[in-house]
Amino acid sequence: MKWAIPATLGTVLALGAIGPIIASDPPGGSDDRAATPKVRDLHWLAGHWRGTVDGGTWEASYPSPEGGVVVSANKELRDGKVVMIEFERFAKVAGKLTLIPYPFGKESEVAFTAERVDREARRAVFANPDHAFPQRITYHQTDPDRLHVKITGSRRGAPVTITLDLRRVRGADDD
Numbered sequence: 001m002k003w004a005i006p007a008t009l010g011t012v013l014a015l016g017a018i019g020p021i022i023a024s025d026p027p028g029g030s031d032d033r034a035a036t037p038k039v040r041d042l043h044w045l046a047g048h049w050r051g052t053v054d055g056g057t058w059e060a061s062y063p064s065p066e067g068g069v070v071v072s073a074n075k076e077l078r079d080g081k082v083v084m085i086e087f088e089r090f091a092k093v094a095g096k097l098t099l100i101p102y103p104f105g106k107e108s109e110v111a112f113t114a115e116r117v118d119r120e121a122r123r124a125v126f127a128n129p130d131h132a133f134p135q136r137i138t139y140h141q142t143d144p145d146r147l148h149v150k151i152t153g154s155r156r157g158a159p160v161t162i163t164l165d166l167r168r169v170r171g172a173d174d175d
Contacts, residue, residue, distance in 0.1 A: 037097040037117035037124075039065045039090055044122040044141045045072075049166035056083065058164055060147075068092065099126040099137065112137055133160055144168065 045062040052058065056078040062070055069091045076084035087102035097114035100107065112126035115136070122141035129135055133153035140148045145168040152161045 036095065037114045039068045039070060039092065039097060041065075041097070041117045041119045042070055042090055042124060042139075044119070045070065045124075045139060045147070047147075048169040049147050050169050051164050051166035053162065053164055058166070059169075060149075060166060065090070134162075 042062075042065050046064045047062060049060045049062075050057065053076065056076050058074065058076050060072055060074045062072045064070075069089065072088040072090075074084075074086045074088070075082050084103075085105060087105065089100045089102065091098060091100070093100070093111065093113075097117065099112040099114075101110070101112075102108065110128055110131050112128045112134075115125040115127040117124045124139045125136060126138075127136045131153065133155050134151045135153035136151075138148075138150040138152075140150075142148055147164075147166040147168070149164040149166065150161065151163075152159070154160060
């Protein structure tokens with residue numbers, strides 16, 4: 001299925017549908033740093049974030065990893081209008097911490113497995129080397145109020161990088 005959508009951040013994850021069995025993190029568990037990354041290791045993503053991308057505004061909201069799943073809600077605004085929505089689900093798939101994007105609300109055929117997660121450094125790298133773009137998505141909280149998201153891969157053989165510099169949004173908008 002080909003989509004006629006603008007070349008924005010949302011289009012980088014406009015990929016299709018996946019249907020694996022999803023399991024949440026079991027309660028308790030080991031703090032072993034060498035252990036398989038857990039959804040709860042992404043606790044630092046929790047919050048509402050906003051920044052710019054390609055002349056538009058990107059907003060992302062991540063709830064706590066409580067219950068072993070994080071489902072984010074994201075939107076891109078241009079000229080005061082929403083041009084893209086996307087959800088992300090971070091969950092265990094076949095025993096591995098996995099990121100599954102839902103561009104325009106549709107579950108993607110392409111999933112990204114946690115390559116490394118560092119709770120203390122507040123950094124997580126998800127990768128799918130078999131996919132052209134994106135191949136790698138890195139989340140890094142550089143301080144309590146800044147989240148960087150770096151999306152890399154290639155298009156038509158050329159390397160492409162999209163970087164979001166998001167800032168924590170305090171309080172709620174009452175629109």
